[in-house]
Amino acid sequence: xxxxxxxxxxxxxxxxxxxxxxxxxxxxxxxxxxxxxxxxxxxxxxxxxxxxxxxxxxxxxxxxxxxxxxxxxxxxxxxxxxxxxxxxxxxxxxxxxxxxxxxxxxxxxxxxxxxxxxxxxxxxxxxxxxxxxxxxxxxxxxxxxxxxxxxxxxxxxxxxxxxxxxxxxxxxxxxxxxxxxxxxxxxxxxxxxxxxxxxxxxxxxxxxxxxxxxxxxxxxxxxxxxxxxxxxxxxxxxxxxxxxxxxxxxxxxxxxxxxxxxxxxxxxxxxxxxxxxxxxxxxxxxxxxxxxxxxxxxxxxxxxxxxxxxxxxxxxxxxxx
Amino acid sequence: xxxxxxxxxxxxxxxxxxxxxxxxxxxxxxxxxxxxxxxxxxxxxxxxxxxxxxxxxxxxxxxxxxxxxxxxxxxxxxxxxxxxxxxxxxxxxxxxxxxxxxxxxxxxxxxxxxxxxxxxxxxxxxxxxxxxxxxxxxxxxxxxxxxxxxxxxxxxxxxxxxxxxxxxxxxxxxxxxxxxxxxxxxxxxxxxxxxxxxxxxxxxxxxxxxxxxxxxxxxxxxxxxxxxxxxxxxxxxxxxxxxxxxxxxxxxxxxxxxxxxxxxxxxxxxxx
Numbered sequence: 001x002x003x004x005x006x007x008x009x010x011x012x013x014x015x016x017x018x019x020x021x022x023x024x025x026x027x028x029x030x031x032x033x034x035x036x037x038x039x040x041x042x043x044x045x046x047x048x049x050x051x052x053x054x055x056x057x058x059x060x061x062x063x064x065x066x067x068x069x070x071x072x073x074x075x076x077x078x079x080x081x082x083x084x085x086x087x088x089x090x091x092x093x094x095x096x097x098x099x100x101x102x103x104x105x106x107x108x109x110x111x112x113x114x115x116x117x118x119x120x121x122x123x124x125x126x127x128x129x130x131x132x133x134x135x136x137x138x139x140x141x142x143x144x145x146x147x148x149x150x151x152x153x154x155x156x157x158x159x160x161x162x163x164x165x166x167x168x169x170x171x172x173x174x175x176x177x178x179x180x181x182x183x184x185x186x187x188x189x190x191x192x193x194x195x196x197x198x199x200x201x202x203x204x205x206x207x208x209x210x211x212x213x214x215x216x217x218x219x220x221x222x223x224x225x226x227x228x229x230x231x232x233x234x235x236x237x238x239x240x241x242x243x244x245x246x247x248x249x250x251x252x253x254x255x256x257x258x259x260x261x262x263x264x265x266x267x268x269x270x271x272x273x274x275x276x277x278x279x280x281x282x283x284x285x286x287x288x289x290x291x292x293x294x295x296x297x298x299x300x301x302x303x304x305x306x307x308x309x310x311x312x313x314x315x316x317x318x319x320x321x
Numbered sequence: 322x323x324x325x326x327x328x329x330x331x332x333x334x335x336x337x338x339x340x341x342x343x344x345x346x347x348x349x350x351x352x353x354x355x356x357x358x359x360x361x362x363x364x365x366x367x368x369x370x371x372x373x374x375x376x377x378x379x380x381x382x383x384x385x386x387x388x389x390x391x392x393x394x395x396x397x398x399x400x401x402x403x404x405x406x407x408x409x410x411x412x413x414x415x416x417x418x419x420x421x422x423x424x425x426x427x428x429x430x431x432x433x434x435x436x437x438x439x440x441x442x443x444x445x446x447x448x449x450x451x452x453x454x455x456x457x458x459x460x461x462x463x464x465x466x467x468x469x470x471x472x473x474x475x476x477x478x479x480x481x482x483x484x485x486x487x488x489x490x491x492x493x494x495x496x497x498x499x500x501x502x503x504x505x506x507x508x509x510x511x512x513x514x515x516x517x518x519x520x521x522x523x524x525x526x527x528x529x530x531x532x533x534x535x536x537x538x539x540x541x542x543x544x545x546x547x548x549x550x551x552x553x554x555x556x557x558x559x560x561x562x563x564x565x566x567x568x569x570x571x572x573x574x575x576x577x578x579x580x581x582x583x584x585x586x587x588x589x590x591x592x593x
Contacts, residue, residue, distance in 0.1 A: 071592075074424070074425045075424055075425075076421045076424055076592070076593045077592045077593070078592065093424075093427050093428060093429045093432070094427070096424075096425060096426070096427045097426070097427030101425045101426075103421070103422075103425055105418065107417060107418040107419050107421060108417065108419065108422070109336075109413070109417055109419055110417055111335070111336050111337065111338070112332075112335055112336075113335070116331065116335055119331050120328060120331050120332060120426075121426050123324060123327055123328040123331055124324075124328055124423055124426040124427050124428055125426045125427040126324075165426075
């Protein structure tokens with residue numbers, strides 16, 4: 001048996017290292033927001049904080065209240081109970097002017113061109129200049145069609161124009177409701193890249209989505225809703241981790257399993273994948289100690305990873321789907 | 322305020338449908354008055370006894386100062402054309418959901434309604450200027466240079482403005498309530514031309530009641546009385562209608578205030 005060190009691979013990379021931002025202060029605080037449509041309760045006392053510099057994903061199945069929640073914080077809908085604070089103050093038009101928003105569908109004057117629609121956004125919000133309008137149109141690849149009427153745009157182009165309107169004047173806070181709706185795969189990748197760039201330049205992004213892969217790839221924080229109830233909120237990596245699941249492999253799986261039973265009661269041999277999975281309480285699995293323990297027991301590991309659950313798995317667990 | 326007007330101008334200036342209807346409005350007001358003017362000249366130029374009697378009875382309703390009243394009355398028939406513009410301007414916002422986008426972008430609901438109120442005010446002012454210009458043009462061409470009291474009835478410009486503003490405000494309210502251009506226009510026209518006219522006349526002739534004068538359109542309809550020559554059919558009733566104008570100015574202003582208070586309240590209350 002060669003005395004080789006096991007390869008420790010991170011199965012799920014921690015993508016969301018955003019430690020350079022001041023995440024202590026809240027851009028948005030929700031306090032027991034409740035909203036009903038007649039007998040239907042769309043939001044049931046939802047409370048959470050959005051830290052500055054975060055990409056905050058609001059997740060939930062259809063009808064969970066994501067868009068209702070965003071509509072309330074943008075003053076399009078009125079909450080029946082509860083309140084919210086932007087930058088520590090009650091929502092106001094002055095604060096909305098500083099926030100770039102895309103809510104539900106792109107809302108523009110159909111008879112106006114892209115550039116004339118953005119002039120209206122600029123006139124109301126006070127964000128940006130004529131040069132900025134050209135710049136954001138270039139950023140979303142609509143500059144060549146800047147003088148075409150909105151009614152002639154495809155769904156993807158309409159969505160890109162809405163994103164351009166949100167980006168106008170480089171607001172520090174952006175609210176996106178399903179930002180990749182209607183986009184083709186290239187468009188989705190571009191928007192995802194754009195969100196990552198915005199995150200890296202210190203913008204705070206609040207994003208509702210039901211595309212778990214999208215959230216997992218770009219969000220630092222998330223809140224999960226189900227039928228108007230907040231199930232969990234926090235950093236994405238914290239939400240993903242419930243128990244620590246360690247996956248190991250060695251030449252003799254049964255011997256390895258026997259040794260591991262001294263560390264945990266939850267040991268499962270997966271003959272098909274040729275691995276052993278051991279479950280530890282959240283935050284207690286120490287890979288170097290496990291490696292050392294096995295080595296002392298005469299077992300050389302050839303595979304050792306801390307597995308994190310995919311957001312999709314966690315989401316289905318939480319929403320009971 | 323400047324920012325609100327600028328934004329509304331940005332919405333309108335490249336809106337082809339607006340300019341088409343606006344163009345039709347601009348043609349209609351001179352058109353209707355010239356039509357009646359030619360009809361009058363046609364009658365007045367007849368050499369027959371009947372023609373000469375009619376001419377003597379009518380005088381020249383297009384000469385000033387009477388022309389201010391005559392042309393205000395005829396012009397007021399066409400309120401339905403600018404009301405199309407008003408209904409379009411508000412229902413478009415609902416159709417395109419831009420009313421909610423305006424709020425998201427940083428307007429308050431009050432800003433949004435103020436913008437729409439300014440639209441209605443400006444449109445009323447433009448229509449009034451159009452009426453005043455046509456009345457002045459036709460009036461001066463039908464009046465001797467040294468005729469006395471040419472400007473005596475110029476207050477009809479103010480009355481015309483008040484009536485236009487009131488009726489366009491009602492059209493706006495209907496558009497805001499129903500949100501769909503075609504339905505709003507159909508209901509506004511049907512109510513104004515048919516429902517209210519029948520109701521007012523039924524109340525007047527069948528029940529001998531004047532309660533009809535408080536109906537939404539009728540309140541301001543009574544600001545612009547018939548031309549004098551039509552009043553000669555029943556002079557006592559005509560004098561009564563002239564005397565009632567000052568009261569209807571007050572009623573119209575009250576209705577105007579109530580209409581806009583309702584619109585602001587409704588916009589503030591409902592989800593977008």
